[in-house]
Amino acid sequence: MRISLIKIFWIISISLTLLISCSEDPSSIGIELLPEKDFIETLTINSIEAAFEQQSRSYTDSLKLNSSNILLFGKHDNVQSTMLLKFLVFLPDSIKQAVLDETLEVLSSQIDLRIVYTYGDKNNSFDFSVNKINSSWNSLSFNKDSLASLDYENIDRSTNKVYSDTSITFDFDKELVRDWLNYSVAEEQAENNNGIYFNYTSGSEKILGFPAISYPNEELLGKLTIIVQVPDEFIDTIIVSTTSDVHAVLGDLPSGNPENIFIQGGIAVRSNILIDVSKIPDNTIINKATLKLYYDESESLIGTKISDSLGVIGLSDFDQNEINESLPPTLLKREENFYSGDITRFVQDWVSKQENGGLQLFLANEITTVNKVSLKGSTASDINMKPYLEIIYTIKD
């Protein structure tokens, strides 16, 4: 009897495969015989009924605005913002030669800025000056602390400002434009163009937002329109888009109802919340944890870009605002008069590690707006208005 191993193997494999595939889905047969310790139980607990200890506080934090796709400019309430723009000019050869020959005349120059965000009433007053910057700056590193060392002329280079709801247009100093044209054709002098500094005037009472370089629609970028001529030869129009920009926001912590906590973009105001969940048993698995924060509309101020989301990130130290980077941020979404969201991962982390540094709340669009959101904090006199945490969890012996 000659039976090869291969044949035996295939006979066994096919037979077993056929037989194994006959199995039925698992059933509840035998469940009564399982030991009690194998069973799991799902329960719920919430911060009101279980009287979770909690605390909250607001503070101003550092925020890098360099990647913002909106430039904020103006002053309103507790916030002030200024901005820096640079228009580097690149000329066609025909005009280049005219600049070198000093035959080119600048007939006019105009800057057009499109408004994509307004914080404060649109009808509020708004005015500004445009100053030549003498010192160099880098849009990637410039921040509010750099403002003190910024060297700029105290001469307003703008005239004939025209304001509308969607744009600001003004005539720009032709002499300065002429300098920029000269820098553009001279070797290694382009860096002498340090751009212009936009500073609001004291009477301004709103903050406007203009598209920055990273704005998705390039058509809306700030534009410098220069009309030039070489007498008896040609008249031409040069349009230059913003080539470098940055804004710097200054401000104070909002004041208001001491029961409230604040979250604001730009400056940036953030709030920490710590809810003690130590009443949850060890080795618990959190099925779902939902945080609900009540919105106080009377102390909130939202611009033309709404802030319907709050970012939430874990903290390893509530008082020192140290971020717990082991967990990804999540969002709380605005629903009627509250923000709520799933913070299951954070609560699981607190329960599992028995360390709870709390949560940091920030405006999801904090680098593109200065919207101010006011929420009821942990000291709210009405217990039902305090930050509310509902947890569904599963335990096993």
Added chain:
Amino acid sequence: MLMKIKLIQIVSLILVISQMSFGQGGTVYSRYGIGDQIHSQSARRLGFGDLGSAVVDMDYIDGYNPAAWTNLKLTRFEISGRFIASNNTSQNSSAFYNKAMFSGLTLGFPVERDLGISFALGLVPIASLEYNIEESLEDSSLIDPHKNIFEGSGSVSKIFIGASTLLPLNFSLGAMLEYYTGTNNYASKQNFESPSTFSDIYYETRYKYSGMGTTVSLITGNFFKYFDDETSLEFRLSGMANFASDLYTDTSLVTGTSIGELTPREGEVMSVIPTKYTFGAVFGWNNDFLILFDYVFQPWSKYTFNNFYEQNFKDLTKFSIGFQYKPKITSMHASSWEQMSLRCGLSLEETQYSFQGNNVDQYSFHAGATFPFGTVNLIDVSIAVGMRGKNENNLVKEEFIKAAFSLTLGELWFRREER
């Protein structure tokens, strides 16, 4: 060289079979202790009632009884696999499950045939855990519809090295040094039906066993031969004790959570496996026929885990009676059918399981055959049909079919050169 090629093929076969060594479902009884006991691993032993401790046979090598190796004539390699299908019924429902599993790998060789000295080593499973229970919860007020799933999986095996020798009066003595290893996992899961805003979670308790043990066995000589050297009758007795030392058990509780798998609890405890005693007898005649009887006793009531007794355990006893027809081959040209061995058996086992006084007993009928191939190689197949438990008092009745397959290869090693 031929043996090497065969070994390569066998190893390939093992790898493939090991990939198939997972089942679907199983019985909840294995939830307790270290799992269901596997008394023997080869298809041959399953064929005559799962035991056969008093049989001395030159054609097989398995990890069951080291005293049985004294008659080994060739180097033997044996590999086995099992398939188990079971129809489980409770008072309200029934379900069909099956699984396939690798059940042993042994290599043995004679060193001094005249003195019955042989060595063997191998890997064989001694306990198996497999169950899968689900309950659907559609109307929970807290969470979305989901299933609670209770799963157990794993096995405990022993790696052994052993030797046998003949004693005066033709007694056979054998001993094995064993290293026990294995992992059993017990999971309680909550799986949500899609779509759901809830994520699946689980608790899993993992026990990782390790420890040493020994098996000592003795088979008497043929009592009839003490009186008549030419007799064709055979009668032997055997005794075997399997001393499993306390097994170190690394325990861990693992949770599957929204932030990944966590291990909130770890530790080491001892599992004390009670000694297993086996006594057997074999009666043969005409050099063709054997009747076997075996009795196993293992006091599982003394099993402890972390110094706690298992409340649902009692002492295990097993009786089996078997019959084997193995024709004595006198012709060089015997056909395969003429060389085929046949066997059958009956087995009664009072298992170690007892729930609130309701014992779980097992009855089974066994049959098997050996197909020789080549000159010295064997394929064994066997089948056992039986039932365990009953479908009352919350117990589960299992009506099962076990099928086993063993491949035994032989080759002459260590041949002494004539000078």
